[in-house]
Amino acid sequence: MQFKHPEILYFLFLLVIPILVHLFQLRRFKKEYFTNVRFLKKLSIQTRKSSKIKKWLLLATRLLLLTFIIIAFAQPFFKAKDTKNSNNEMYIVLDNSFSMQAKGQKGELLKRTVQELLENTPENQTFSLITNSETFWNTDIKSIRTELQNLKYSALPFQLESAMAKIKSRKSVFNKDVVIITDAVGLESKQVKSIDSDFNTYFIIPEAEQKNNASIDSVFIHQTLDDFYEIGLKLSAFGEKDKQIPVALYNQNKLIAKTLTKLETKEKTIYFTIPKKDFHGYVSITDNGLAYDNNLYFSISKPKKNNIISIGQPEKSNFLSRIYTNDEFNFNNFAIETLDYNALEKQNTIVLNELDEIPQALQTTLKSFVEKGGNLVLIPSAKTSTNNLNPFLKIFGNIQFKSLENKEKLVTKINFNHPLFSGVFENKINNFQYPKTKTSFGIAGSNPAVLYYEDQTAFLTSISNAISSVYIFTAPINLENSNFQQSPLIVPVFYKMGINNQNNGVNAFTIDNNNPFLVDATLSKDEILKVKNDGETFIPVQQMLNDKVKLTFNDYPQQAGNFGIYNQNERLENISFNYNRIESDLDQANEDALSDYKTIDSIETVFDTLQTDRTDSQIWKWFVIFALLFLVTEMAIIRFVK
Numbered sequence: 001m002q003f004k005h006p007e008i009l010y011f012l013f014l015l016v017i018p019i020l021v022h023l024f025q026l027r028r029f030k031k032e033y034f035t036n037v038r039f040l041k042k043l044s045i046q047t048r049k050s051s052k053i054k055k056w057l058l059l060a061t062r063l064l065l066l067t068f069i070i071i072a073f074a075q076p077f078f079k080a081k082d083t084k085n086s087n088n089e090m091y092i093v094l095d096n097s098f099s100m101q102a103k104g105q106k107g108e109l110l111k112r113t114v115q116e117l118l119e120n121t122p123e124n125q126t127f128s129l130i131t132n133s134e135t136f137w138n139t140d141i142k143s144i145r146t147e148l149q150n151l152k153y154s155a156l157p158f159q160l161e162s163a164m165a166k167i168k169s170r171k172s173v174f175n176k177d178v179v180i181i182t183d184a185v186g187l188e189s190k191q192v193k194s195i196d197s198d199f200n201t202y203f204i205i206p207e208a209e210q211k212n213n214a215s216i217d218s219v220f221i222h223q224t225l226d227d228f229y230e231i232g233l234k235l236s237a238f239g240e241k242d243k244q245i246p247v248a249l250y251n252q253n254k255l256i257a258k259t260l261t262k263l264e265t266k267e268k269t270i271y272f273t274i275p276k277k278d279f280h281g282y283v284s285i286t287d288n289g290l291a292y293d294n295n296l297y298f299s300i301s302k303p304k305k306n307n308i309i310s311i312g313q314p315e316k317s318n319f320l321s322r323i324y325t326n327d328e329f330n331f332n333n334f335a336i337e338t339l340d341y342n343a344l345e346k347q348n349t350i351v352l353n354e355l356d357e358i359p360q361a362l363q364t365t366l367k368s369f370v371e372k373g374g375n376l377v378l379i380p381s382a383k384t385s386t387n388n389l390n391p392f393l394k395i396f397g398n399i400q401f402k403s404l405e406n407k408e409k410l411v412t413k414i415n416f417n418h419p420l421f422s423g424v425f426e427n428k429i430n431n432f433q434y435p436k437t438k439t440s441f442g443i444a445g446s447n448p449a450v451l452y453y454e455d456q457t458a459f460l461t462s463i464s465n466a467i468s469s470v471y472i473f474t475a476p477i478n479l480e481n482s483n484f485q486q487s488p489l490i491v492p493v494f495y496k497m498g499i500n501n502q503n504n505g506v507n508a509f510t511i512d513n514n515n516p517f518l519v520d521a522t523l524s525k526d527e528i529l530k531v532k533n534d535g536e537t538f539i540p541v542q543q544m545l546n547d548k549v550k551l552t553f554n555d556y557p558q559q560a561g562n563f564g565i566y567n568q569n570e571r572l573e574n575i576s577f578n579y580n581r582i583e584s585d586l587d588q589a590n591e592d593a594l595s596d597y598k599t600i601d602s603i604e605t606v607f608d609t610l611q612t613d614r615t616d617s618q619i620w621k622w623f624v625i626f627a628l629l630f631l632v633t634e635m636a637i638i639r640f641v642k
């Protein structure tokens with residue numbers, strides 16, 4: 001037991017006063033003699049004995065009364081068992097990602113959590129609240145009541161490392177209490193390791209009652225016909241299978257197609273046929289799981305002709321003219337001697353077709369061309385000098401040519417996961433007609449190949465960035481050196497290399513995916529592009545690239561939907577944004593990663609635990625109560641004890 005005011009205990013010396021008063025009688029007895037006092041003497045003895053007992057009882061009660069009053073004023077208490085953390089700062093990390101849309105026993109997990117915070121957080125409790133999208137420093141529950149009630153789901157997945165970094169940035173002499181409220185969907189052990197060992201950490205894991213969910217993940221052009229697109233929609237089912245899912249397709253918010261599909265497997269692809277013209281809408285499904293992944297917004301622009309130039313001898317480019325036809329491409333071939341350098345920046349793809357040497361001026365121009373979003377295809381000549389070629393390749397990456405090998409080699413392997421083959425093959429094939437080359441260059445570099453020789457060396461490799469690619473063959477593909485031109489692979493390979501990364505495809509970005517987007521536009525000095533729809537407007541990061549503008553969106557927009565890119569009031573391009581599907585699978589909850597941390601069932605329990613462990617037990621009231629009891633006892637002794 002300890003005392004808040006121990007100096008008051010010195011007043012216990014006052015207890016000697018009643019002792020002295022009772023031991024030393026200030027009044028002396030006088031003897032009075034009567035005639036026959038035998039009976040009176042007997043009565044006197046009895047009275048004196050009773051009076052002595054009464055005095056000792058009164059002395060005891062008065063001493064106890066005075067003792068308990070003095071101790072009560074000294075304010076005794078029992079020290080809290082966690083008193084060293086009594087001044088800790090409190091931080092509450094609240095997961096408001098889309099997986100918190102799942103329903104628990106009392107409704108949606110996020111809404112129920114917010115309600116518990118509002119009901120159980122003490123009004124005098126100062127804390128900082130960190131969500132996926134917002135941060136409130138050094139606040140209290142009354143100050144952020146409205147913000148909590150209006151808290152929306154965040155397009156950003158829950159990132160524990162980011163929240164911990166924010167907390168660690170708040171330097172303080174006090175330790176930190178951290179309450180983390182998350183459903184643990186997608187939580188990894190490495191994320192948990194970001195928690196400082198000095199933090200007093202509690203986890204609250206709201207749990208969904210049912211984890212069945214269906215999502216629409218992506219859309220792609222499966223087949224291009226004369227007047228139509230056949231688009232493929234990839235659906236995923238988590239939990240229960242064999243359920244019927246309504247699927248609806250909207251263009252400009254107008255229903256154009258509807259079907260009912262059964263999800264027998266975890267993944268399924270269904271197809272719609274739409275007119276070959278601008279599309280700006282979404283596909284929607286209906287299920288009883290999460291709502292955020294039931295709509296997928298996408299845009300398809302009317303195909304534009306791609307501009308392609310082949311630089312090399314005309315006779316070696318005949319096969320390219322058969323691939324790059326006039327209905328989809330503007331194709332031209334120039335010998336190096338007649339090349340118009342001014343025309344290069346207007347191209348989408350440039351093919352260096354077996355040049356014996358690449359002039360320095362052309363190297364400089366091509367470097368700028370690739371940086372501004374153009375695709376480059378390099379087909380080496382057998383007469384190419386590696387001393388000339390390798391410094392040029394070094395501009396784009398770490399690929400270097402070795403010496404020429406006079407050895408016949410077969411192309412036997414396709415890298416189906418390479419972006420170049422996206423949407424090309426329905427099934428992985430291995431028994432195709434193997435192309436061969438008679439001579440080829442060895443190559444050094446870490447970039448994954450597109451096509452492999454049988455010895456696992458690269459026949460075709462690439463160096464890619466967000467807006468362009470450099471494709472590199474390791475062997476001449478003229479008819480004298482190779483039969484690749486007669487191979488079934490020739491058309492899809494060169495067709496996909498000739499298409500701009502963004503043209504002739506589906507336009508559907510993921511929010512928080514920082515892939516840039518190129519817009520055909522020439523802006524004056526003071527002009528800027530805006531991205532907007534009926535509900536949201538924002539200005540992306542933008543960079544002028546000749547007749548194009550490179551846009552980077554960072555964390556925008558905040559809501560998924562169809563948007564337009566505007567130069568003032570002129571609509572330049574349609575663009576669509578969607579939420580990341582990373583939290584669609586509710587079975588990803590990883591509570592095992594939290595085995596080393598305290599798991600609490602509710603926010604109320606957290607505050608009760610902290611209150612109990614860090615609050616001293618004040619017992620002075622009990623001493624006041626006992627003092628009153630002794631006062632009553634004293635009064636009873638005076639009245640009833642004779």
